[in-house]
Amino acid sequence: MKKVRKVVIPVAGLGTRFLPATKAQPKEMLPLVDKPIIQYIVEEAVASGIDEVIFVTSSTKRAIEDHFDRNFELEYRLRQKGKREQLSEIYTISDMAKFIYTRQKTPKGLGHAIWTAKELIGDEPFAVMLGDDVIDSKTPALKQLIKVFDKYQDIVVGVTKVAKKDTGKYGIIDPVPIDENTVEIKRFIEKPSPAKAPSNLAVTGRYVLTSEIFDYLGKQKKGAGGEIQLTDAIAKYIKKRAGYACIYKGDYYDCGNKLEYVKAIVNYTLKRKDFRAPLKKYLKNL
Numbered sequence: 001m002k003k004v005r006k007v008v009i010p011v012a013g014l015g016t017r018f019l020p021a022t023k024a025q026p027k028e029m030l031p032l033v034d035k036p037i038i039q040y041i042v043e044e045a046v047a048s049g050i051d052e053v054i055f056v057t058s059s060t061k062r063a064i065e066d067h068f069d070r071n072f073e074l075e076y077r078l079r080q081k082g083k084r085e086q087l088s089e090i091y092t093i094s095d096m097a098k099f100i101y102t103r104q105k106t107p108k109g110l111g112h113a114i115w116t117a118k119e120l121i122g123d124e125p126f127a128v129m130l131g132d133d134v135i136d137s138k139t140p141a142l143k144q145l146i147k148v149f150d151k152y153q154d155i156v157v158g159v160t161k162v163a164k165k166d167t168g169k170y171g172i173i174d175p176v177p178i179d180e181n182t183v184e185i186k187r188f189i190e191k192p193s194p195a196k197a198p199s200n201l202a203v204t205g206r207y208v209l210t211s212e213i214f215d216y217l218g219k220q221k222k223g224a225g226g227e228i229q230l231t232d233a234i235a236k237y238i239k240k241r242a243g244y245a246c247i248y249k250g251d252y253y254d255c256g257n258k259l260e261y262v263k264a265i266v267n268y269t270l271k272r273k274d275f276r277a278p279l280k281k282y283l284k285n286l
Protein backbone atom coordinates (compact mmCIF):
# COMPACT_ATOMS: atom_id res chain seq x y z
CA MET A 1 0.00 0.00 0.00
CA LYS A 2 1.37 3.42 -0.97
CA LYS A 3 1.52 6.01 1.84
CA VAL A 4 0.90 9.74 1.43
CA ARG A 5 4.07 11.53 2.62
CA LYS A 6 4.24 14.65 0.48
CA VAL A 7 2.03 17.68 0.08
CA VAL A 8 2.05 20.28 -2.66
CA ILE A 9 0.91 23.71 -1.46
CA PRO A 10 0.49 26.11 -4.38
CA VAL A 11 0.99 29.73 -3.30
CA ALA A 12 1.85 31.35 -6.61
CA GLY A 13 -1.53 32.96 -7.32
CA LEU A 14 -1.97 36.72 -7.65
CA GLY A 15 -4.54 37.12 -4.88
CA THR A 16 -6.51 39.73 -6.84
CA ARG A 17 -9.60 39.27 -4.66
CA PHE A 18 -7.61 40.57 -1.71
CA LEU A 19 -6.11 43.72 -3.21
CA PRO A 20 -4.76 46.12 -2.06
CA ALA A 21 -3.53 44.00 0.91
CA THR A 22 -1.82 41.59 -1.51
CA LYS A 23 -0.06 44.23 -3.62
CA ALA A 24 3.27 43.73 -1.84
CA GLN A 25 2.69 40.72 0.42
CA PRO A 26 1.35 37.19 -0.05
CA LYS A 27 -2.24 36.63 1.09
CA GLU A 28 -1.03 33.34 2.59
CA MET A 29 0.98 35.40 5.13
CA LEU A 30 -2.05 37.33 6.43
CA PRO A 31 -2.45 36.44 10.11
CA LEU A 32 -5.27 34.67 11.95
CA VAL A 33 -4.62 36.17 15.41
CA ASP A 34 -0.82 35.77 15.52
CA LYS A 35 -0.02 33.01 13.02
CA PRO A 36 -0.05 33.38 9.23
CA ILE A 37 -2.73 31.42 7.36
CA ILE A 38 -0.06 29.26 5.71
CA GLN A 39 1.24 28.06 9.09
CA TYR A 40 -2.18 26.67 10.01
CA ILE A 41 -2.13 24.76 6.72
CA VAL A 42 1.36 23.34 7.25
CA GLU A 43 0.43 22.36 10.83
CA GLU A 44 -2.61 20.50 9.49
CA ALA A 45 -0.37 18.69 6.97
CA VAL A 46 2.16 17.67 9.64
CA ALA A 47 -0.63 16.53 12.00
CA SER A 48 -1.91 14.38 9.11
CA GLY A 49 1.40 12.50 8.78
CA ILE A 50 3.06 14.56 6.00
CA ASP A 51 6.82 14.99 6.27
CA GLU A 52 7.66 16.79 3.02
CA VAL A 53 6.08 20.12 2.07
CA ILE A 54 6.52 21.35 -1.50
CA PHE A 55 5.59 24.99 -2.00
CA VAL A 56 4.88 26.21 -5.51
CA THR A 57 5.89 29.85 -5.21
CA SER A 58 6.54 32.93 -7.31
CA SER A 59 8.85 35.93 -7.04
CA THR A 60 6.41 37.87 -4.83
CA LYS A 61 6.11 35.09 -2.23
CA ARG A 62 9.57 35.16 -0.63
CA ALA A 63 8.08 35.96 2.78
CA ILE A 64 6.69 32.39 2.86
CA GLU A 65 10.17 30.90 2.34
CA ASP A 66 11.57 33.15 5.08
CA HIS A 67 8.77 32.19 7.48
CA PHE A 68 9.65 28.48 7.26
CA ASP A 69 13.40 29.10 7.49
CA ARG A 70 15.58 29.91 10.51
CA ASN A 71 16.05 33.59 11.44
CA PHE A 72 19.39 33.61 13.27
CA GLU A 73 19.38 37.32 14.10
CA LEU A 74 15.92 37.19 15.66
CA GLU A 75 16.84 34.01 17.55
CA TYR A 76 20.00 35.70 18.88
CA ARG A 77 18.09 38.79 20.03
CA LEU A 78 15.32 36.76 21.69
CA ARG A 79 17.96 34.66 23.48
CA GLN A 80 19.71 37.81 24.69
CA LYS A 81 16.44 39.21 26.03
CA GLY A 82 15.57 35.90 27.73
CA LYS A 83 12.36 35.53 25.71
CA ARG A 84 12.43 31.74 25.81
CA GLU A 85 8.80 31.09 24.91
CA GLN A 86 8.94 33.19 21.71
CA LEU A 87 12.33 31.71 20.88
CA SER A 88 11.09 28.15 21.02
CA GLU A 89 7.97 29.11 19.05
CA ILE A 90 9.86 30.61 16.11
CA TYR A 91 12.55 27.93 16.26
CA THR A 92 10.10 25.05 15.84
CA ILE A 93 8.48 26.52 12.70
CA SER A 94 11.43 25.59 10.50
CA ASP A 95 11.65 22.12 12.04
CA MET A 96 8.07 21.06 11.35
CA ALA A 97 8.85 19.29 8.07
CA LYS A 98 11.24 19.19 5.14
CA PHE A 99 10.45 22.25 2.99
CA ILE A 100 11.06 22.34 -0.75
CA TYR A 101 10.35 25.22 -3.11
CA THR A 102 9.66 25.28 -6.81
CA ARG A 103 8.68 28.27 -8.94
CA GLN A 104 5.66 28.72 -11.16
CA LYS A 105 6.96 31.34 -13.57
CA THR A 106 3.53 32.57 -14.68
CA PRO A 107 0.27 32.07 -12.78
CA LYS A 108 -1.39 29.85 -15.39
CA GLY A 109 -3.79 28.29 -12.91
CA LEU A 110 -3.92 25.75 -10.09
CA GLY A 111 -3.51 22.76 -12.43
CA HIS A 112 -0.37 24.28 -13.90
CA ALA A 113 1.00 25.09 -10.42
CA ILE A 114 0.72 21.42 -9.44
CA TRP A 115 2.28 20.33 -12.73
CA THR A 116 5.43 22.28 -11.79
CA ALA A 117 5.94 19.88 -8.83
CA LYS A 118 5.87 16.75 -11.06
CA GLU A 119 9.58 15.87 -10.76
CA LEU A 120 9.51 16.40 -6.99
CA ILE A 121 6.61 13.97 -6.57
CA GLY A 122 7.86 11.06 -8.70
CA ASP A 123 5.42 8.16 -8.66
CA GLU A 124 4.09 8.56 -5.12
CA PRO A 125 0.55 9.52 -4.13
CA PHE A 126 0.53 13.06 -2.75
CA ALA A 127 -1.71 15.61 -1.09
CA VAL A 128 -2.60 19.09 -2.35
CA MET A 129 -3.68 21.84 0.04
CA LEU A 130 -4.63 25.29 -1.18
CA GLY A 131 -2.55 27.98 0.48
CA ASP A 132 -5.50 30.17 1.45
CA ASP A 133 -8.08 27.57 2.59
CA VAL A 134 -8.14 26.84 6.33
CA ILE A 135 -10.27 24.12 7.88
CA ASP A 136 -10.95 24.19 11.60
CA SER A 137 -11.51 20.62 12.76
CA LYS A 138 -10.86 18.22 15.64
CA THR A 139 -9.27 15.59 13.41
CA PRO A 140 -7.18 17.36 10.76
CA ALA A 141 -9.19 17.52 7.52
CA LEU A 142 -6.30 16.13 5.44
CA LYS A 143 -5.98 13.19 7.84
CA GLN A 144 -9.65 12.39 7.20
CA LEU A 145 -8.98 12.38 3.42
CA ILE A 146 -5.87 10.21 3.79
CA LYS A 147 -7.93 7.64 5.71
CA VAL A 148 -10.26 7.37 2.70
CA PHE A 149 -7.27 7.17 0.33
CA ASP A 150 -5.71 4.36 2.39
CA LYS A 151 -8.92 2.38 1.94
CA TYR A 152 -9.53 2.93 -1.80
CA GLN A 153 -6.02 3.80 -3.09
CA ASP A 154 -7.42 6.33 -5.55
CA ILE A 155 -8.06 10.07 -5.83
CA VAL A 156 -9.89 11.70 -2.91
CA VAL A 157 -11.15 15.29 -2.82
CA GLY A 158 -12.29 17.10 0.31
CA VAL A 159 -15.86 18.36 0.16
CA THR A 160 -18.14 20.24 2.49
CA LYS A 161 -21.85 21.00 2.43
CA VAL A 162 -22.67 24.54 1.26
CA ALA A 163 -26.02 26.36 1.14
CA LYS A 164 -27.92 25.35 -2.01
CA LYS A 165 -28.14 29.01 -3.06
CA ASP A 166 -24.32 29.18 -3.11
CA THR A 167 -23.55 26.24 -5.44
CA GLY A 168 -22.69 28.72 -8.22
CA LYS A 169 -19.54 29.75 -6.33
CA TYR A 170 -17.96 26.27 -6.17
CA GLY A 171 -17.00 23.10 -7.99
CA ILE A 172 -19.84 20.72 -7.09
CA ILE A 173 -19.75 16.92 -7.25
CA ASP A 174 -22.37 14.46 -8.40
CA PRO A 175 -22.13 11.87 -5.59
CA VAL A 176 -22.84 8.14 -5.26
CA PRO A 177 -23.11 7.54 -1.49
CA ILE A 178 -20.84 4.92 0.12
CA ASP A 179 -21.07 5.75 3.83
CA GLU A 180 -21.71 8.72 6.11
CA ASN A 181 -18.41 10.45 5.21
CA THR A 182 -17.53 9.00 1.81
CA VAL A 183 -19.06 9.16 -1.65
CA GLU A 184 -17.85 8.08 -5.06
CA ILE A 185 -17.74 10.92 -7.58
CA LYS A 186 -19.80 10.38 -10.73
CA ARG A 187 -18.80 13.76 -12.21
CA PHE A 188 -17.74 17.33 -11.41
CA ILE A 189 -19.70 20.41 -12.34
CA GLU A 190 -17.98 23.79 -12.20
CA LYS A 191 -20.11 26.48 -10.52
CA PRO A 192 -23.62 25.16 -11.33
CA SER A 193 -26.71 27.26 -10.60
CA PRO A 194 -28.77 25.88 -7.65
CA ALA A 195 -31.30 24.44 -10.14
CA LYS A 196 -28.59 22.50 -12.03
CA ALA A 197 -26.50 21.40 -9.03
CA PRO A 198 -26.66 17.61 -8.42
CA SER A 199 -25.74 18.11 -4.74
CA ASN A 200 -24.53 20.78 -2.33
CA LEU A 201 -21.14 19.10 -1.82
CA ALA A 202 -18.45 21.64 -2.73
CA VAL A 203 -14.78 20.96 -3.44
CA THR A 204 -12.79 22.94 -0.89
CA GLY A 205 -9.02 23.06 -0.94
CA ARG A 206 -7.90 19.54 0.03
CA TYR A 207 -6.99 16.67 -2.31
CA VAL A 208 -5.14 13.36 -2.29
CA LEU A 209 -3.96 12.55 -5.81
CA THR A 210 -2.05 9.77 -7.52
CA SER A 211 0.90 10.57 -9.77
CA GLU A 212 -1.21 9.51 -12.81
CA ILE A 213 -2.91 12.92 -12.53
CA PHE A 214 0.20 14.35 -14.25
CA ASP A 215 -0.79 12.50 -17.46
CA TYR A 216 -3.91 14.68 -17.54
CA LEU A 217 -2.31 17.90 -16.29
CA GLY A 218 0.44 17.44 -18.88
CA LYS A 219 -2.02 18.06 -21.71
CA GLN A 220 -2.07 21.69 -20.44
CA LYS A 221 -5.59 22.35 -21.72
CA LYS A 222 -6.95 25.74 -20.62
CA GLY A 223 -10.31 25.78 -18.85
CA ALA A 224 -12.39 28.37 -16.97
CA GLY A 225 -10.79 31.84 -16.84
CA GLY A 226 -8.19 30.77 -19.45
CA GLU A 227 -6.34 28.86 -16.69
CA ILE A 228 -5.17 25.23 -16.49
CA GLN A 229 -7.62 23.84 -13.95
CA LEU A 230 -7.01 20.96 -11.55
CA THR A 231 -10.72 20.05 -11.55
CA ASP A 232 -10.66 19.52 -15.36
CA ALA A 233 -7.80 17.02 -14.98
CA ILE A 234 -9.56 15.22 -12.09
CA ALA A 235 -12.82 15.10 -14.07
CA LYS A 236 -11.01 13.36 -16.97
CA TYR A 237 -9.15 11.01 -14.61
CA ILE A 238 -12.39 9.94 -12.96
CA LYS A 239 -13.86 8.93 -16.32
CA LYS A 240 -11.04 6.37 -16.73
CA ARG A 241 -10.56 5.37 -13.09
CA ALA A 242 -12.41 6.03 -9.83
CA GLY A 243 -12.54 9.12 -7.65
CA TYR A 244 -13.87 9.58 -4.13
CA ALA A 245 -14.89 12.50 -1.96
CA CYS A 246 -14.46 12.75 1.79
CA ILE A 247 -17.13 14.84 3.50
CA TYR A 248 -14.71 15.97 6.18
CA LYS A 249 -15.88 17.07 9.62
CA GLY A 250 -14.74 20.68 10.07
CA ASP A 251 -15.43 24.32 9.28
CA TYR A 252 -14.02 25.64 6.03
CA TYR A 253 -12.84 29.23 5.46
CA ASP A 254 -11.71 30.56 2.09
CA CYS A 255 -9.28 33.18 3.38
CA GLY A 256 -8.72 34.49 -0.15
CA ASN A 257 -12.16 36.08 0.23
CA LYS A 258 -12.27 39.18 2.45
CA LEU A 259 -15.46 38.41 4.38
CA GLU A 260 -14.54 34.74 4.89
CA TYR A 261 -11.15 35.87 6.18
CA VAL A 262 -12.79 38.16 8.74
CA LYS A 263 -15.03 35.25 9.85
CA ALA A 264 -11.93 33.07 10.21
CA ILE A 265 -10.27 35.71 12.40
CA VAL A 266 -13.33 35.85 14.67
CA ASN A 267 -13.49 32.03 14.87
CA TYR A 268 -9.79 31.54 15.64
CA THR A 269 -9.74 34.42 18.13
CA LEU A 270 -12.76 32.99 19.98
CA LYS A 271 -10.91 29.67 20.25
CA ARG A 272 -8.06 31.34 22.12
CA LYS A 273 -8.45 31.17 25.90
CA ASP A 274 -6.67 34.53 26.35
CA PHE A 275 -8.98 36.40 23.95
CA ARG A 276 -12.30 34.56 24.10
CA ALA A 277 -14.03 36.44 26.94
CA PRO A 278 -12.91 40.00 26.00
CA LEU A 279 -13.75 39.48 22.31
CA LYS A 280 -17.19 38.06 23.14
CA LYS A 281 -17.86 41.06 25.35
CA TYR A 282 -16.69 43.44 22.64
CA LEU A 283 -18.86 41.81 19.96
CA LYS A 284 -21.89 41.85 22.22
CA ASN A 285 -21.49 45.59 22.84
CA LEU A 286 -20.97 46.50 19.18
Ligand code: UTP
Pocket residue numbers: 010011012013014015016017018056104106107108109110112113130131132256
Ligand atom coordinates in the same frame (compact mmCIF):
# COMPACT_ATOMS: atom_id res chain seq x y z
P1 UTP B 1 -7.07 31.17 -6.04
O1 UTP B 1 -8.17 30.58 -6.82
O2 UTP B 1 -7.39 31.74 -4.72
O3 UTP B 1 -6.35 32.24 -6.99
O4 UTP B 1 -5.95 30.07 -5.90
P2 UTP B 1 -5.41 33.45 -6.63
O5 UTP B 1 -4.79 33.89 -7.91
O6 UTP B 1 -4.45 33.13 -5.54
O7 UTP B 1 -6.39 34.55 -6.04
P3 UTP B 1 -7.47 35.50 -6.75
O8 UTP B 1 -8.56 34.58 -7.24
O9 UTP B 1 -6.76 36.26 -7.83
O10 UTP B 1 -7.91 36.38 -5.63
C1 UTP B 1 -6.00 29.03 -4.92
C2 UTP B 1 -4.58 28.67 -4.53
O11 UTP B 1 -3.82 28.27 -5.67
C3 UTP B 1 -2.68 29.08 -5.85
C4 UTP B 1 -2.96 30.35 -5.05
O12 UTP B 1 -1.76 30.95 -4.57
C5 UTP B 1 -3.85 29.85 -3.92
O13 UTP B 1 -3.11 29.42 -2.79
N1 UTP B 1 -2.44 29.33 -7.30
C6 UTP B 1 -3.44 29.77 -8.09
C7 UTP B 1 -1.18 29.12 -7.82
O14 UTP B 1 -0.25 28.71 -7.11
N2 UTP B 1 -0.97 29.37 -9.15
C8 UTP B 1 -1.96 29.82 -9.97
O15 UTP B 1 -1.69 30.03 -11.18
C9 UTP B 1 -3.23 30.03 -9.42
